Amino acid sequence: MKKVKVPEAEKLPSGSYRCRVMVNGQRETFIRDTPDEAEQAALKRKLLAEQEAKEVKKCGLPLTKAIDEYISAKDAILSPATIRGYRVVQRNRFQSLMQTRLNNITFTTLQKAVNEEAKTCSPKTIRNAVGLLYAVLKFHGIDMDLVSLPQKVDKEKPIYTEDELRKLFDAVRGTDLELVVLLACWLGMRRSEILGLKWENVDLEKKSLLVATARVLDENNEYVEKGTKTEKSRRRFTLPDYIIEILSNTPHDGPRVVMTSPQTIRNRLAAATERAGIPFYGIHALRHTNASIMLSLNTPDKYAMERGGWSSDKTMKQTYQHTMSETRKKIDANIDAYFDSIMNPKKRLRWRIKKTNITTLLSKCKKTP
DSSP, X not given: OOOOOOOOOEEOTTSOEEEEEEETTEXXXXXXXXXXXXXXXXXXXXXXXXXXXXXXXXXXXXXXXXXXXXXHHHTTTSOHHHHHHHHHHHHHSOTTTTTSBGGGOOHHHHHHHHHHHTTTSOHHXXXXXXXXXXXXXXXXXXXXXXXXXXXXXXXXXXXXXXXXXXXXXXXXXXXXHHHHHHHHHTSOOOHHHHHHOBGGGEETTTTEEEEOEEEEEOTTSOEEEEEOSSGGGOEEEEOOHHHHHHHHTSOOOSSBSOOSOHHHHHHHHHHHHHHHTOOOOOTHHHHHHHHHHHHHTTOOHHHHHHHHTOSOHHHHHHHHOOOOHHHHHHHHHHHHHHHHHHHOGGGHHHHHHHXXXXXXXXXXXXXXX
């Protein structure tokens, strides 16, 4: 790195010292009581000017290069999955801006780009992409007001009913897929956590399973091992006897418990749901189902968060608060019957017979959405 130098300070008739330096084509003078103080003031100004020049140069970078620099600077703290997501944005989103220099990106140009992307992308996809762009702009010293984003749509995540679960369990019983399905549905593990589970973190004698690692795709579409999604995601389960038995009979073909690829799991699960005659929602729907069952069984929030590895109950409830459909239908029917009995005296006797069921049903369901 080039060392910045300044001229030696000269003594003035007054006894003070003066140091002159050229900054952006203009001479600036610094007068202090001692030569060191004058030279240090001049050096500080010179360094600041060079830093400002670098920032100006950075602002002239095309957006795609600016994203490269941002990822490179944050590489040590970003997860492989996050970097992969950023690369997807870089390749597929806001292509009209990628070659635009940062200092030419205005609020208006960005808003127009967002409006155009909204025609073909989901609100969630756009919000994630815009989040990256603002992080990159801020990293390069550019502050910009937040543009208007598409309204977020909260879609209810699909879950399996009790009857569908029975059919699925029957369809996978005794197969290589059974363990994967039970880890996802019974324990609520994420797919990346199942794929990253190591034998060294399974203690069959102590009936213990530690979720400590995950396998995710990196920016090169290769699977790599990393820590869990968040600190709260690192958690320990007490294993039920049924899963212990399956683990005991699972071959140790490598360091990981499940050596199958994600695509193979998807294909086998799709085939299993077809055999069972139930919908195919994907492996993560089993985790959704686990969360909904916990809530419908009135599981305390603190324990549900610990078991599912969520960092906050807000995340858990906003994402997963469904109720099992059969339970909800029965509760809805009883509520309807109650008000119907008020409106129709002839039905009061029927209501008195049915109302004893309400307390029992409500105890199974913490909250109806």
